[in-house]
Amino acid sequence: MPRVTVTRRLRFNAAHRVHNPALSDQENAAIFGKCNNPNWHGHNYILDVSVEGDIDDRTGYVFDLGALKQIVEREIVDKVDHRNFNLDVDFMESVIPTSENIIVAFWRLLNDRVKPARLARLVLWETENNYVEYTGG
Amino acid sequence: MPRVTVTRRLRFNAAHRVHNPALSDQENAAIFGKCNNPNWHGHNYILDVSVEGDIDDRTGYVFDLGALKQIVEREIVDKVDHRNFNLDVDFMESVIPTSENIIVAFWRLLNDRVKPARLARLVLWETENNYVEYTGG
Amino acid sequence: MPRVTVTRRLRFNAAHRVHNPALSDQENAAIFGKCNNPNWHGHNYILDVSVEGDIDDRTGYVFDLGALKQIVEREIVDKVDHRNFNLDVDFMESVIPTSENIIVAFWRLLNDRVKPARLARLVLWETENNYVEYTGG
Amino acid sequence: MPRVTVTRRLRFNAAHRVHNPALSDQENAAIFGKCNNPNWHGHNYILDVSVEGDIDDRTGYVFDLGALKQIVEREIVDKVDHRNFNLDVDFMESVIPTSENIIVAFWRLLNDRVKPARLARLVLWETENNYVEYTGG
Amino acid sequence: MPRVTVTRRLRFNAAHRVHNPALSDQENAAIFGKCNNPNWHGHNYILDVSVEGDIDDRTGYVFDLGALKQIVEREIVDKVDHRNFNLDVDFMESVIPTSENIIVAFWRLLNDRVKPARLARLVLWETENNYVEYTGG
Amino acid sequence: MPRVTVTRRLRFNAAHRVHNPALSDQENAAIFGKCNNPNWHGHNYILDVSVEGDIDDRTGYVFDLGALKQIVEREIVDKVDHRNFNLDVDFMESVIPTSENIIVAFWRLLNDRVKPARLARLVLWETENNYVEYTGG
Numbered sequence: 001m002p003r004v005t006v007t008r009r010l011r012f013n014a015a016h017r018v019h020n021p022a023l024s025d026q027e028n029a030a031i032f033g034k035c036n037n038p039n040w041h042g043h044n045y046i047l048d049v050s051v052e053g054d055i056d057d058r059t060g061y062v063f064d065l066g067a068l069k070q071i072v073e074r075e076i077v078d079k080v081d082h083r084n085f086n087l088d089v090d091f092m093e094s095v096i097p098t099s100e101n102i103i104v105a106f107w108r109l110l111n112d113r114v115k116p117a118r119l120a121r122l123v124l125w126e127t128e129n130n131y132v133e134y135t136g137g
Numbered sequence: 138m139p140r141v142t143v144t145r146r147l148r149f150n151a152a153h154r155v156h157n158p159a160l161s162d163q164e165n166a167a168i169f170g171k172c173n174n175p176n177w178h179g180h181n182y183i184l185d186v187s188v189e190g191d192i193d194d195r196t197g198y199v200f201d202l203g204a205l206k207q208i209v210e211r212e213i214v215d216k217v218d219h220r221n222f223n224l225d226v227d228f229m230e231s232v233i234p235t236s237e238n239i240i241v242a243f244w245r246l247l248n249d250r251v252k253p254a255r256l257a258r259l260v261l262w263e264t265e266n267n268y269v270e271y272t273g274g
Numbered sequence: 275m276p277r278v279t280v281t282r283r284l285r286f287n288a289a290h291r292v293h294n295p296a297l298s299d300q301e302n303a304a305i306f307g308k309c310n311n312p313n314w315h316g317h318n319y320i321l322d323v324s325v326e327g328d329i330d331d332r333t334g335y336v337f338d339l340g341a342l343k344q345i346v347e348r349e350i351v352d353k354v355d356h357r358n359f360n361l362d363v364d365f366m367e368s369v370i371p372t373s374e375n376i377i378v379a380f381w382r383l384l385n386d387r388v389k390p391a392r393l394a395r396l397v398l399w400e401t402e403n404n405y406v407e408y409t410g411g
Numbered sequence: 412m413p414r415v416t417v418t419r420r421l422r423f424n425a426a427h428r429v430h431n432p433a434l435s436d437q438e439n440a441a442i443f444g445k446c447n448n449p450n451w452h453g454h455n456y457i458l459d460v461s462v463e464g465d466i467d468d469r470t471g472y473v474f475d476l477g478a479l480k481q482i483v484e485r486e487i488v489d490k491v492d493h494r495n496f497n498l499d500v501d502f503m504e505s506v507i508p509t510s511e512n513i514i515v516a517f518w519r520l521l522n523d524r525v526k527p528a529r530l531a532r533l534v535l536w537e538t539e540n541n542y543v544e545y546t547g548g
Numbered sequence: 549m550p551r552v553t554v555t556r557r558l559r560f561n562a563a564h565r566v567h568n569p570a571l572s573d574q575e576n577a578a579i580f581g582k583c584n585n586p587n588w589h590g591h592n593y594i595l596d597v598s599v600e601g602d603i604d605d606r607t608g609y610v611f612d613l614g615a616l617k618q619i620v621e622r623e624i625v626d627k628v629d630h631r632n633f634n635l636d637v638d639f640m641e642s643v644i645p646t647s648e649n650i651i652v653a654f655w656r657l658l659n660d661r662v663k664p665a666r667l668a669r670l671v672l673w674e675t676e677n678n679y680v681e682y683t684g685g
Numbered sequence: 686m687p688r689v690t691v692t693r694r695l696r697f698n699a700a701h702r703v704h705n706p707a708l709s710d711q712e713n714a715a716i717f718g719k720c721n722n723p724n725w726h727g728h729n730y731i732l733d734v735s736v737e738g739d740i741d742d743r744t745g746y747v748f749d750l751g752a753l754k755q756i757v758e759r760e761i762v763d764k765v766d767h768r769n770f771n772l773d774v775d776f777m778e779s780v781i782p783t784s785e786n787i788i789v790a791f792w793r794l795l796n797d798r799v800k801p802a803r804l805a806r807l808v809l810w811e812t813e814n815n816y817v818e819y820t821g822g
Contacts, residue, residue, distance in 0.1 A: 002237075002241045002271065002274070003274050004237045004240060004241065004269055004270070004271050005269065005270045005271070006236070006237065006267075006268075006269045007267065007268050007269070007270070008266060008267060009265070009266040009267070009268075010266075011538075011539070013452050013453060013454055013538065014452055014453060015426040015450065015451040015452045015453040016453075018745070020743060020744070020745070022743075023743070031744055031749075032744075033751065034492070034493035035493060037493050037494060037495070037499070039426070039494065039495035039498040039499050040426040040451050040453065040495050041424050041425055041426050041453055041492075041493040041494060041495070042424060042425060042426040042427075042451065042452055042453005042454055043424055043453055043454070043455050044454050044455045044538050044539070050270075055235075055237045055238065055241070058157060058159075058160070059157065059168055059169075059233070059235070060155070060157070060232070060233030060234070060235035060237055060238045061235055061237060062237050062269075064168075065267050066170065081445065081452075082445035082446060082448050082452040083448060083450065083452060084448070084450035084451050084452070087450040088448070088450050095745070096744070096745030097745070098740075098744070098745035098746055099691070100687075100689045100691065100740045100745060100746060100747050101740060101745045103689060104687045104689065104740070127422075127424065127455050128422070128455070128694070129693060129694040129695070130691075130692065130693060130694070130750050131691075131692050131694075132689055132690065132691045132692070132747075133689070133690045133692070133735075134687065134689050134690070137687070137688045139785075139789045139792075139819065139822070140822050141785045141788060141789065141817055141818070141819050142817065142818045142819070143784070143785065143815075143816075143817045144815065144816050144817070144818070145814060145815060146813070146814040146815070146816075147814070148401075148402070150315050150316060150317055150401065151315055151316060152289040152313070152314040152315050152316040153316075171355070171356035172356060174356050174357060174358070174362070176289070176357065176358035176361040176362050177289040177314050177316065177358050178287050178288055178289050178316055178355075178356040178357060178358070179287060179288060179289040179290075179314065179315055179316005179317055180287055180316055180317070180318050181317050181318045181401050181402070187818075192783075192785045192786065192789070195705060195707075195708070195716075196705065196716055196717075196781070196783070197703070197705070197780070197781030197782070197783035197785055197786045198783055198785060199785050199817075201716075202815050203718065218308065218315075219308035219309060219311050219315040220311060220313065220315060221311070221313035221314050221315070224313040225311070225313050264285075264287065264318050265285070265318070276511075276515045276545065276548070277548050278511045278514060278515065278543055278544070278545050279543065279544045279545070280510070280511065280541075280542075280543045281541065281542050281543070281544070282540060282541060283539070283540040283541070283542075284540070292608065294606060294607065294608070296606075297606070305606075305607055305612075306607075307614065324544075329509075329511045329512065329515070332431060332433075332434070332442075333431065333442055333443075333507070333509070334429065334431070334506070334507030334508070334509035334511055334512045335509055335511060336511050336543075338442075339541050340444065369608070370607070370608030371608070372603075372607070372608035372609055373554070374550075374552045374554065374603045374608055374609060374610050375603065375608045377552060378550045378552065378603070402557070403556060403557040403558070404554075404555065404556060404557070404613050405554075405555050405557075406552055406553065406554045406555070406610075407552070407553045407555070407598075408550065408552050408553070411550070411551050413648075413652045413682065413685070414685050415648045415651060415652065415680055415681070415682050416680065416681045416682070417647070417648065417678075417679075417680045418678065418679050418680070418681070419677060419678060420676070420677040420678070420679075421677075461681075466646075466648045466649065466652070469568060469570075469571070469579075470568065470579055470580075470644070470646070471566070471568070471643070471644030471645070471646035471648055471649045472646055472648060473648050473680075475579075476678050477581065559812075559813070561726050561727060561728055561812065562726055562727060563700040563724070563725040563726050563727040564727075582766070582767035583767060585767050585768060585769070585773070587700065587768065587769035587772040587773050588700040588725050588727065588769050589698050589699055589700050589727055589766075589767040589768060589769070590698060590699060590700040590701075590725065590726055590727005590728055591698055591727055591728070591729050592728050592729045592812050592813070629719070629726075630719035630720060630722050630726040631722060631724065631726060632722070632724035632725050632726070635724040636722070636724050675696075675698065675729050676696070676729070
């Protein structure tokens with residue numbers, strides 16, 4: 001039975017401030033530079049959600065990508081789109097909102113929602129030049 | 138000897154209808170929604186063909202990408218470009234033309250054509266938001 | 275009062291056959307080549323709808339792009355997405371569904387819907403290498 | 412003497428809130444929807460700055476695009492990148508930070524800086540689906 | 549009769565050196581910086597060729613874009629692709645190969661080839677951040 | 686501890702000639718075709734540098750992407766941007782400048798510079814249709 005990986009891309013816009021409250025303002029400024037701006041900045045994020053599994057004979061699908069879109073919208077996009085990662089997003093509380101921490105939090109929200117298929121990979125683009133990926137390891 | 142993966146991207150336009158003839162029209166409509174339109178719809182597909190191997194000392198190539206392009210055009214693009222996956226493509230007969238089934242069929246057509254290099258990965262974009270990948274497993 | 279042009283991009287997938295029923299099959303094949311395939315082919319179309327007007331002091335908008343999106347979805351996208359331009363689209367009846375004819379038909383559908391702003395330009399991408407534009411002239 | 416238009420593309424990330432302080436919170440929410448989130452959101456903006464003029468025989472340039480980049484960085488990007496349009500940007504004071512108002516403010520900052528060439532057009536992408544353009548009229 | 553503008557995008561790769569032989573090496577280095585490297589550098593150029601005209605009732609076309617592609621390949625791409633603008637391209641002799649000068653030369657090569665339609669606009673991208681456009685004025 | 690892969694994309698323009706000096710001119714022309722043009726050609730290269738590691742609790746980063754950018758600029762981009770791979774780049778001496786050989790050379794330059802994180806993958810796009818990737822094997 002061929003195992004194929006299928007991906008749905010979604011997009012959202014959000015504000016954030018890269019800031020560690022356990023450090024002084026000076027340390028934060030030194031480490032995070034302009035990403036530490038107290039008045040926030042923001043991005044058009046792109047998120048690729050990849051699910052792996054066998055092809056279902058009846059549908060020809062590994063996973064209905066319309067259904068996957070709905071899951072990701074409900075679990076993630078509706079909670080972060082046009083929001084502030086530091087102030088508005090409960091699952092990011094007490095976490096520095098770097099792309100690395102965001103993607104791990106996204107994984108935890110999605111991992112049980114796609115069974116019996118397997119969540120295979122998340123990719124999150126923050127800008128056209130920066131992206132992070134996570135496979136659950 | 139370093140092993141490098143080289144990729145050639147190709148494009149084609151095709152029509153299809155996502156439909157399982159073993160199901161009733163009502164079931165098909167319920168499962169596949171607007172993708173089940175009996176009068177077809179279509180896409181600009183993007184196909185990435187990746188081949189892995191050692192770098193040849195004489196050419197500096199893993200695989201001549203001009204030759205790879207010709208193989209993929211002959212084996213795939215000439216058979217599907219400006220065609221209908223349900224009606225015009227013999228290797229898709231009696232298969233639901235989802236991206237998952239299409240990519241597995243493509244793999245079978247290409248797998249023996251790139252030896253002694255190894256077909257490493259196919260990626261097929263159906264829209265700017267949906268893609269599937271297959272590594273032969 | 276500054277006059278600014280604002281654009282909303284939308285996307286849809288459709289099948290078509292470039293075919294003039296007034297000509298013989300042989301003439302159609304000679305003129306339209308593979309685009310004349312009787313079993314259809316299709317594209318991921320991209321449509322840019324541009325509206326020009328004064329900036330409204332109260333909103334800072336020329337035209338609410340969320341409202342513009344709804345208008346274009348209702349007037350156009352809902353009628354052509356996952357459809358066949360030759361068979362399913364009433365406003366394309368007895369018109370050869372080239373991008374040129376499609377964009378002029380779109381203009382007629384939208385032109386009165388954006389007043390008192392002015393429909394300034396439509397751009398329609400059929401593939402990544404081909405696009406047409408129309409300004410109503 | 413041929414007149415050519417040359418364009419330099421620049422990028423910046425910023426936060427904003429689309430909000431008119433002259434209106435009630437309820438009116439703001441009704442007009443601007445999720446773009447009115449009091450905790451901000453943000454975008455990866457793309458700005459195309461186009462300058463028109465004769466080709467200089469000595470350089471083959473209409474305008475040295477390296478110099479144009481420096482002007483735009485100094486006049487605009489350094490003031491808005493990783494900033495908040497509502498809180499951090501002096502030239503946006505008491506203006507609703509829609510793309511329409513932003514692009515007109517940018518024009519005023521750049522218009523005298525490119526002489527004797529002529530500022531021909533600004534295009535500002537807020538997301539991959541929305542952009543505004545201004546030619547000074 | 550609606551007048552529509554149709555565009556075909558083509559691509560080519562070339563080397564060049566931005567250099568004015570009438571100036572000293574020192575002046576060239578000062579004006580053109582790293583673009584003056586005596587050992588050349590190169591780009592993946594993107595060229596958009598736009599033609600305007602009435603829609604032909606018989607074909608639904610303003611201009612057959614397959615034919616336009618052939619014209620541009622024969623007149624331009626075959627002469628510049630995988631070539632050196634300073635050394636290999638006869639129509640660039642004694643012209644500094646900036647994008648501005650290249651696009652004007654392209655215009656002269658194409659202008660008479662698209663009649664009775666009208667060559668409406670050329671756009672030439674040198675990098676993802678720089679492009680020039682010319683409308684024949 | 687979650688292990689995440691972070692990527693920074695960089696770009697440079699360069700000239701090259703695909704040529705093996707151990708072969709005759711005729712053999713070179715036969716093998717490399719137009720890529721063997723003695724007067725060079727060039728590309729806008731895109732390089733994705735991916736580093737894998739644990740998320741640092743103090744910063745939320747796997748690797749500061751600003752620091753990664755500086756490393757890649759110093760070790761690679763400053764040496765190849767607006768240069769000729771055959772004539773100007775010491776680490777490519779006596780190597781045929783194919784993308785395969787370039788990416789392996791880049792790996793050797795970067796591999797020790799990102800510790801204690803791990804260089805996970807390099808991807809190098811030569812054109813929009815061709816790319817190579819290397820993971821150090």
